[in-house]
Amino acid sequence: MNMLVEHANSRGSGTRVYDEPGARAVEGVKSPAIMFRTSDGVGRHVAHEVAALIRERNAAGKATVLGLPTGSTPVGVYRELIRLHREEGLDFSNVVTFNLDEYWPMKPDSLHSYNRWMRENFFNHVNVPEANIHIPRGDIGRIEVEEFCRQYEQAIVDAGGIDIQMLGIGRTGHIGFNEPGSSKSSRTRIINLDPVTRRDAASDFFGEENVPQRAITMGVGTILSARKVFVMALGEHKAKVIYKSLEGPETPEIVASFLQSHENVEFVLDAASAAQLTSVKTPWRFEHVEWTPLLERRAVVWLSQQEKKPILKLDARDFHENHLTDLIHESGPVERIRQRVFDDLLGTLCPQPGGQSPTKIIVFSPHPDDDVISMGGTLCTLCDQGHEVHVAYQTSGNIAVFDHDALRHVDYVSEFLDLFGLQTPASMQLEQKIRQQVAQKPPGACDGPDVLKVKGLIRKTEAVAGAHIAGVPGERCHFLDLPFYQTGQVHKKPIGQEDVDIIAALLRELQPTQVYLAGDLSDPHGTHRMCAEAILKALAAVEKENVTPEVWLYRGAWQEYDPHEIERAVPLSPEVTLRKKLAIFRHESQKDAALFPGHDEREFWVRAEERTKNTARIYNELGLPEFYALEAFRRYDGIL
Known part of the structure; x- marks a missing residue:
């Protein structure tokens, strides 16, 4: 295994070894931080640190006390710990756990309970004794909460204190449910949830109105009392708050910044969440760097934007005044650097993305609208230029349809059958059954199987209509309905071999x-990331059979590639942009107000159009030709 050795932060000692190629310590931050290239590296690193302490304590006959989080971020840690338990005999029988938080009120067996989540994702798969598991109770009366919180704090003390506290971080900078304004000395208590936190949780509850107003959480002081703290962050949407937590001042407005005063904390980040940190964004300002073509491009693009000059107007003084003298010495002179980067960016412009000869292309769409939202203009262009384009919709997207939309379609079918005298006792019975499933569903609960079928059919017909606008005929629309998605919940199963086999079969068939x-990491539910994982595993499987297509990554509705990352930019005319918008409009159930809009409340067509126009504006400001809009892509190079 490739290993990378990094010197420890000054608060630590000795030398650290990270078992992931490309991992490195982050410089210039107020708390120790490690950046991994992938989210998998984050999970493995934290899991192995936890496992090492458990083994050490087990050998000494001592208990290990862990503080545990929930949510999508720590899933990789729990999966690796489960693997270590099953395959390497990691023994949890002497582990004591304290969970960070729980919604209140909340029954422990509720679909949304963190108690249930922890059991399904961790406790049911390892041998932590039931008596050693502590989770805040959401099923107690308001009058009992203060006493319960006092007892929870005492239980931590009685266990000897927390050895390792694992944390995620919210977009507001909260840790646990310690929202902005929380006191540094606060202890376990009931709190009111911030509107942003409730908005971010809305997808889990099938609507913000179903998210509880309150939660019980460990306090900031409780967290700071842990002997070791790991803070994990994944995805571009966490980059801004990570920057504030690690480079900003300690402030109650960013509660995670309080960890700057902890003597043994480690922020464990993927490359996307670390992207805004100064030493990651501009590493040449902190250390001698190896000037690769990509880093040179990043530096020159940054300099152009910093100085508000087109690339070809940058001069030696601009380089010297912005810590880029070393680039001149190693790769200069300035005029060659300028021209090289300009030509490189000019070469990304690609009006014929499929090539000059007709070829066969598969566009994988995680949900039934990602194809037109993310690369609808390129889809139009590929079809217009005579390529055989297929769209493979990986999931049904059936949980993302409002009940009223489902009932509207049921009304239509009922009226249609009545109009043409086709109504039967069986159809009327089914209609009544579907209406009852909707009417009797508790707030925030999952849909019944028949309702899910109706919602899935809505998404399917919308997808075919949208693809048709782009030029893809219905017979080239493939609905894979991957098994990992079929839970009826926001939380999905891990990618399995069956998911991979379905995609591999399509690759073999179409060649x-x-x-x-989709190569983005900002998808709020992780579905895009899981779909990408399945595709890449399938591609690896068929590579032995000489099925080796070019692989291009696009971003979803939440983020765009930075200009230095773009390897292909497809120009869009006003007419193509309009067709893309009309294709997005065909997804009526997602228009106006989508059930799961993510962190951006603008309509999907607005996001898509403004993003592509902004990419064109950036290219023009760099001194490149001016276009109406540009869709950006990156070639797959082994990491997302």
């Missing part, structure tokens, strides 16, 4: 020359 897939 494409090009493949496009």
